[in-house]
Amino acid sequence: METLLSKPNGSLQNQVSMILNKEDVNKLIGNKKLVISPLLERDQIGELTIDFRLGYNFLVTIHNNNPFLDASLNNDDKFPLKSSFQETRRLLGDTFLLHPNQTVLASSLEYIKLPQNVYAVLSMRSSYLRMGISISAIVQPGYCGCISIELTNINTIPINLTIGAAIFQARLYNANATTNYFAKKRKYMCQVRPVASNVNDDNDLKELNKIWKNNNHL
Amino acid sequence: MLYSHNLEDEKINLFILFLTKAIQGDQSYAPIVNDVILETHKYVAGEKNLYNIKRDSMNIILLLAGLEADYFKNIADNPEQYDNKIYSKVLNLLALQKSHMAY
Amino acid sequence: MQSKLLELHFSQLQFEWSKAKYNNYSDLRKKDYHTKLATIISAIEKENFQILNDTEITQRFHVIDFLFKSLEFLNNSTTSTIPFEIVYVLSEALKDWSSTDDYIIVTSLINNINGFSFDNSLMFNDFIYSDIELLYDVKFEKKLVQINLPLSLSRDYLANVVLYHELGHFIDRKFEITRVIYIEILNSVASGKLNTNEQAEILEYFPYLSDDKMFSWLKDNYNPFNLFSNHIAEYFCDLFASQYIKNCSNHYLEYITLNQKNYSITHPSTTNRVNFVEMFLKRTPSFLVEHFENITYKITGVNVENKLAEVDSKNFESLIPVEIQDGKELHGLFIYGWKVWLDPWDNIKKQSNIGFDLSQVKVYEILNNLIEKSIGNFIVKTEWKLAKSS
Structure with missing residues (x-):
């Protein structure tokens, strides 16, 4: 049976996202269209995936006077998200204890800059999946900065992670069309430490807040 | 610091304490005070200069040299000869000066 | 007690x-x-x-x-x-x-x-x-x-460049450099052997030495906190910092002192401090700078000289960290960072094809992130290499 990818003239092939292989990735790095820094070991670039390491900056949620993480504007910023997170740093080789059901914002050790037509799909390396940590995220074409990852331990016991260990991987896909990541204002730019959610800057929330006020005659 | 006004003040206070201990007969403090007295002697005698006198006790050395250069010039260059008479003289010099010192 | x-x-x-x-x-x-x-x-x-x-x-x-x-x-x-x-x-x-x-x-x-x-x-x-x-x-x-x-x-x-000046105080204290300069300058003046230019330079940077009473008082009353001691220490630390960050500390200095024209008991005038550093950086013949350099070398055995490697890069404008190859470039990073801050920010917009106006706080955030990551990457790579070789 013919698959989309095996059409003889390649016309359909060009319309679907192609995963980039090791050769493609190395070529992009070579012509400086893709930046991964630091790349401590060349073999982080596998046949179809690139391994990324756990960085040394973390944001952990803390219990404070906020009753919840408020992803709305309906409380007049009474419960700012930022105040529910606390920063903590480690050194390379140190460890970070991830408690059951805890979500921690971390970032990759590597700073990346993706080409304008390449996006990345992230997943945990299988060794870490087996311990009970999962992530799932997409990095947009043209993104630059350390990759933010939200680590959640779905196991029932704490997991001790080593800073600098390769814990997650990215598959790079050709997006077919070239986009400009910086065509519109970006909330996250050149981040090197994890940043608490800026969800309250979403324009949508502003509109939804107006609707809520109108509906409730506020 | 709760006790000392500043580092130099603390150094001088400690040096005075060491002199007192040496005078009281505690010989373990003698090498420390002898070292400063000998260094002061070498400085005023021209054997050492501003560039090579010991840095940690430099201000005490210069202070002592300024107070009575001739005394330190004529002092023996063998610390084994330093005795309570010398320690008492140095102690008195410092005690007198300390009341005028701004630091 | x-x-x-x-x-x-x-x-x-x-x-x-x-x-x-x-x-x-x-x-x-x-x-x-x-x-x-x-x-x-x-x-x-x-x-x-x-x-x-x-x-x-x-x-x-x-x-x-x-x-x-x-x-x-x-x-x-x-x-x-x-x-x-x-x-x-x-x-x-x-x-x-x-x-x-x-x-x-x-x-x-x-x-x-x-x-x-x-x-x-x-x-x-x-x-x-x-x-x-x-x-x-x-x-x-x-x-x-x-x-x-x-x-x-x-x-x-950008602000942290001040710490190079503070490191200067640490080194000064370790070697008692100010103490020696204090004595040597007063001795030079008292010797009467200085030529007119040398005398004029000393009075430009320490104007109160023209007062005979003040001169005698300073000679007889050394104190690490009197104005002459304080001013020597500040000039030394400015000189010290400029070995690593050139005139970057001047940018911050002018900002925090609002370009103070007059001296205080603790600090010389900002104008004099900036000029002193400029004389060193431009190698303008200066009796005082040479005096500071010679005395420091005689005490420490270390030359007062350029100790940084300049970073020749457009990486920050391209929104990526600098690949530091040599430890001396770490100091050069601050100069590069200050340059990008002082240059028109359109350079970043053009280089990175940014379609919106960059606010000052965004540039501030980007620059600090990129400097931090450039240093962090150098540390990580150095530690990794060391671990692999041992």
Whole structure:
């Protein structure tokens, strides 16, 4: 049976996202269209995936006077998200204890800059999946900065992670069309430490807040 | 610091304490005070200069040299000869000066 | 001194220690230091203060002060938000002048916007270490030095250039450079051997020396805090910093002093400070700069000279960190960072094809992130290479 990818003239092939292989990735790095820094070991670039390491900056949620993480504007910023997170740093080789059901914002050790037509799909390396940590995220074409990852331990016991260990991987896909990541204002730019959610800057929330006020005659 | 006004003040206070201990007969403090007295002697005698006198006790050395250069010039260059008479003289010099010192 | 007062002082320490004794350090050197503090405290606990004489009581006061200060430094070092990138760069600069093996550098983030400093109060007093060794048979091979940073500016790598100046104070104190310059300048003036230009230069930078009474007073009354001492120390530290960051500290200096035209008791005029650094950087013949250079070399054996490698890059404009190849480039990063800040920000917009206006706070954030990551990457790569080769 013919698959989309095996059409003889390649016309359909060009319309679907192609995963980039090791050769493609190395070529992009070579012509400086893709930046991964630091790349401590060349073999982080596998046949179809690139391994990324756990960085040394973390944001952990803390219990404070906020009753919840408020992803709305309906409380007049009474419960700012930022105040529910606390920063903590480690050194390379140190460890970070991830408690059951805890979500921690971390970032990759590597700073990346993706080409304008390449996006990345992230997943945990299988060794870490087996311990009970999962992530799932997409990095947009043209993104630059350390990759933010939200680590959640779905196991029932704490997991001790080593800073600098390769814990997650990215598959790079050709997006077919070239986009400009910086065509519109970006909330996250050149981040090197994890940043608490800026969800309250979403324009949508502003509109939804107006609707809520109108509906409730506020 | 709760006790000392500043580092130099603390150094001088400690040096005075060491002199007192040496005078009281505690010989373990003698090498420390002898070292400063000998260094002061070498400085005023021209054997050492501003560039090579010991840095940690430099201000005490210069202070002592300024107070009575001739005394330190004529002092023996063998610390084994330093005795309570010398320690008492140095102690008195410092005690007198300390009341005028701004630091 | 009454033994009751000593008991009060020691009780305060014991109270503090009841919490601090559980401090946990991953750094073995800090652990060792902590263990030594425990040994001394335990020994003091066994002493009967009632039978101590005045001298012995005073000695304990000094020792307890030392213990308090040490705990203060160590307690601060348990914070998990240390900006270790800037500490690393300063340690690299420190290595040019002194072995860092003798120190344990700790960092404190303080609530004072101008709170940049090196606290060297546990560094330069051999007497206290001798006393502790004689009293309690405990020897400290390493001494604590604390770098203080304003909490709100701990990630501001443009402002952090001030720490090079503060490192200068540390080096000055270690070698007593200001003390020697103080004496040598006054001797030069008193000798009457200076030519007209040399005299004029001295009076330009130390105008009060033209007053005979003031001159005599300064000659007879050395004090590390009088205006002449203070001014020499400030000029020295500016000179020291410019070896690493050229005139970048001037940018920050002009900002914090609002370009002060007159001198104060603690600082020379900003105009003079800026000019002094410029003379060094441009190699303008200067009696004073040469005097400072020669004296520093004669004491330390280290030349006052350019100690940085310039970063020739457009990476920041392309929104990527700089690949530092040589430790000396770490210092050059700050110059590059300041250049990007002072240049039109359109350079970043054009280079990175940014379709919206970059606000000043966004540029500030980007630059600090990129400088931090450039340093961080160098540290990581260096440590990785070292681990692989051992």
